[in-house]
Ligand SMILES: Nc1nc2c(ncn2[C@@H]2O[C@H](COP(=O)(O)OP(=O)(O)OP(=O)(O)O)[C@@H](O)[C@H]2O)c(=O)[nH]1
Ligand SMILES: [Mg+2]
């Protein structure tokens with residue numbers, strides 16, 4: 001659904017970073033997408049492919065690492081893969097450790113000079 | 117060459133949302149981001165709410181709409197300033213679109229700003245616009261399992277309005293089960309049952325709203 005907007009924001013960061021490093025081409029981009037972020041990886045791949053055409057990241061491989069949700073209940077410990085913010089054991093409000101990520105990690109560039 | 121970046125992909129939106137927020141602080145304006153699926157009753161709720169509030173507070177509205185001006189016209193008929201934001205096909209409002217809309221509104225005269233987000237149960241939840249509160253509406257015709265199927269919007273909202281309760285006799289909607297699901301997803305969410313048709317529950321909603329407004333507007 002809103003993967004188009006996400007892909008657009010991602011490409012803006014990529015463009016800005018490519019400029020910073022003097023890169024002519026971006027060949028690979030690694031991102032993290034949390035299970036609770038509401039982003040569907042396949043839809044993001046598709047949007048990225050379409051929107052990157054004609055730009056510095058055209059043809060780049062988008063590697064999406066899916067981060068499972070993890071919550072911590074102060075009484076029962078850590079649970080992985082639960083879609084909610086309450087402890088599946090005792091029902092208490094739990095702390096979210098991960099799962100809402102939507103982050104770019106790194107990118108592989110060609111023709112980069114000495115960047116900072 | 118591999119370069120590390122490590123940035124929040126929505127960072128650009130967050131930056132603009134924070135700028136919007138600073139502007140709202142400066143103007144002493146309370147801003148509510150109203151979200152919910154198409155047809156759930158967002159515009160109807162705003163129309164009723166404006167009538168209940170407009171003698172006490174100076175209210176304005178930003179209308180997010182994919183293409184039409186229908187909702188803006190409905191709001192304008194209640195005599196409050198309204199600005200239409202056409203998202204050009206986008207399924208949500210983001211900080212930048214809201215900033216654009218603000219330019220067309222005289223904020224200095226206002227105390228309360230309602231933002232009707234685009235009708236969608238998923239995407240608007242992801243984008244902050246600088247609001248004080250996010251509230252969502254769900255109507256009883258949409259099914260009581262929605263918190264489990266679309267948890268994100270329930271998680272980011274501080275208030276959940278269950279609308280069209282006048283239709284409860286005609287649909288299979290278990291209110292208690294719905295509330296249990298919603299609290300499972302977000303234990304802190306406040307839930308108010310309303311009917312924009314009969315007016316039932318609207319006084320509770322206005323009470324919630326005015327307590328929030330009073331905290332912000334001096
Ligand atoms: N029976 C009943 N109908 C309602 C109620 N609230 C809204 N409606 C009707 O629901 C329909 C949709 O209402 P809108 O207010 O236009 O919904 P919306 O959420 O603004 O829709 P979009 O802007 O298109 O996403 C209208 O026909 C309203 O009259 C209610 O409490 N009970
Ligand atoms: Mg509407």
Ligand SMILES: [Zn+2]
Pocket residue numbers: 073074075076077087088089090091092
């Ligand atoms: Zn527990």
